[in-house]
Amino acid sequence: MKKIALITGATGQDGAYLCKFLLKKNYTIYAMVARRGSDTLWRLRELGVIDDVILIDGDMIDVSSLIRALETSKASEVYNLAAQSFVAMSWNQPILTSQVTAVGTVNILEAIRLVNPEIRFYQASTSEMFGLVQAAHQCEKTPFHPRSPYGVSKVFAHWMTINYRESFGMHASSGILFNHESPLRGIEFVTRKVTSGVARIKAGLDSELRLGNIDAKRDWGYAGDYVEAMWLMLQQDSADDYVIATGQTTTVREMVKIAFDYVGLNYEDYVIIDESFFRPAEVETLLGDPSKAEIVMGWKAKTSLESMIALMVDVDQKRLKNEEIIY
Numbered sequence: 001m002k003k004i005a006l007i008t009g010a011t012g013q014d015g016a017y018l019c020k021f022l023l024k025k026n027y028t029i030y031a032m033v034a035r036r037g038s039d040t041l042w043r044l045r046e047l048g049v050i051d052d053v054i055l056i057d058g059d060m061i062d063v064s065s066l067i068r069a070l071e072t073s074k075a076s077e078v079y080n081l082a083a084q085s086f087v088a089m090s091w092n093q094p095i096l097t098s099q100v101t102a103v104g105t106v107n108i109l110e111a112i113r114l115v116n117p118e119i120r121f122y123q124a125s126t127s128e129m130f131g132l133v134q135a136a137h138q139c140e141k142t143p144f145h146p147r148s149p150y151g152v153s154k155v156f157a158h159w160m161t162i163n164y165r166e167s168f169g170m171h172a173s174s175g176i177l178f179n180h181e182s183p184l185r186g187i188e189f190v191t192r193k194v195t196s197g198v199a200r201i202k203a204g205l206d207s208e209l210r211l212g213n214i215d216a217k218r219d220w221g222y223a224g225d226y227v228e229a230m231w232l233m234l235q236q237d238s239a240d241d242y243v244i245a246t247g248q249t250t251t252v253r254e255m256v257k258i259a260f261d262y263v264g265l266n267y268e269d270y271v272i273i274d275e276s277f278f279r280p281a282e283v284e285t286l287l288g289d290p291s292k293a294e295i296v297m298g299w300k301a302k303t304s305l306e307s308m309i310a311l312m313v314d315v316d317q318k319r320l321k322n323e324e325i326i327y
Contacts, residue, residue, distance in 0.1 A: 005032045007072045007302060008060065008108060009081030010053070013184040014124065016264060018227040019053050025231070030073035032058040032082070042327055043184045060104025062229055066111040070119070078233050079109050079122045083154075087128060088188075090150035091101045097149045098156075104155035109164045109172065120171040120234040123161040126154045126244070127178040127219065127286045139289040140176065140241050147281040157239075165239050171208050173233040178219040178245035178288040180226045182254035183315035187327055190252060191220070192316075194259050195327060199316035202263045212277030214253040217285040220275040221246045222303035236314065245288020246301040257277055 005316070009015045010031030019029055020119040031053040033040065044050040056072060058065040060082045068080070083101040084090065090097040105123060112119045130138045131147035146152045158174050165172040197209040213255055221244075229244045251268075261266035293299045319326060 001026050001145070002026055004028045004030070004073055004075045005030060005061060005077045005079060005132045006056075006069060006075035007079045007081060008032045008058065009083060010084070011040040011043060012081055013043065013182055013223050014180075014227060014230075015045070015079075015081045015181065016047050016049070016184055017224050018081070019044065019049050020047050021227045021231060022114050023049060023052050028108050029315040030056045030069065030075060032056050032069055034059045034082070040196050042325075045074045046184065059116070059224055060100050060107060063111055063150060064325045070111055070115040075119060075155070077113060077117070077120045078108065079124075079230060080105060081124045081137065083124065083150075085146050085150065087150045088279065090148050090153070095151035101153035102156040103149065109160060109170075113164065113168055113170065117168055117170055119182050120239075121161070121173070122230050122234055123157060123172065123174040124230075125161075125174040125176045126151070127176060128177065128283065129155045129158060130286060131283050133283075137238045137247075137289040138289050139243055140270070140292060148279070151260065161233065162241070169309075171234070171239045173236070173239040174241040175226075175230055175233060176241060176243045176288075177226055177229075178221065178243070178286055180223040181312065183312050184223070185312075189278050190314065191255065191309070192245040194256050195312035196260045196316045197312055198265070199261055199320050202265065203320055205320070208272050210274040210277065211256070212279070213282055214256060214271070214273065215251055216282060217249045218247045218255075219247070219249050219286050219288045220255065220305050220308070221301045222308045225302050229297065229299045232299055236297065239250070240296070242293045242297070243288045243290050244293055244299070244306055245290045246305075247288060247290055248305075249287040250284060250305055255305065255309065258306055262310050262313050263324060266310060
């Protein structure tokens with residue numbers, strides 16, 4: 001019997017890769033779509049899966065739509081990837097971020113409890129919850145100190161997931177994912193901003209790339225690897241929380257250098273530091289300890305930062321050559 005999965009945030013980077021991954025596992029997939037004015041389906045089209053998933057309307061701030069999505073899909077697994085996930089925007093839209101990212105998670109948890117508490121639930125937690133880090137390597141037991149409305153909202157959602165697990169015996173797990181990127185990342189995120197900028201500079205379309213704090217350190221992995229960890233969590237006998245990371249940290253500066261080096265350019269000739277891109281409260285260093293995920297689930301990151309950046313630059317160059325819309 002085919003398994004059925006409902007994915008919120010299915011039109012985002014992780015949602016699209018998860019759809020592709022689960023289709024290979026022979027799942028029936030309901031991809032929940034919050035109707036917006038802009039084209040939100042481009043990632044599903046780019047991965048060639050849009051015709052293989054069932055699109056279903058729903059919104060994280062509308063509990064009735066979540067209940068309908070659960071009843072219609074009859075899903076046995078729910079992956080909650082929906083969020084206002086652009087950290088910089090969360091300072092300008094803290095209430096929206098809280099409603100979608102924090103309260104939205106409670107809404108879907110409560111909808112599951114009411115419709116079918118046997119549904120297995122995955123919550124997309126984030127390394128941004130650690131914020132002002134309390135340990136050199138962040139693991140599942142490292143205290144949280146979020147530094148943005150987005151991080152605060154994710155901490156709330158994370159603890160509500162634990163609360164529903166402990167209060168109602170639900171199979172509810174959280175993946176504390178460190179930064180993970182891909183060609184499907186939105187242009188507003190620094191990795192895509194860099195790879196798209198490099199492609200444009202190499203093509204002679206731009207002469208500079210403006211960035212903020214390039215000395216911040218991040219643990220960067222490939223989104224295509226990380227969705228496997230999400231699935232593995234829901235295949236375990238018991239629900240739990242797992243840090244998903246590479247275990248290596250790199251400065252934004254070094255990531256930028258990798259991208260420019262790949263096309264034979266010197267980043268110092270093009271990068272301009274623009275203080276308008278600095279965050280009100282910076283998260284200086286993130287470095288995950290994924291040993292629990294490796295020991296319990298056998299999961300380990302496969303793709304190097306160099307390979308991922310090369311892939312992203314290649315795709316952005318192809319998009320320019322084909323005159324595709326850059327999202």
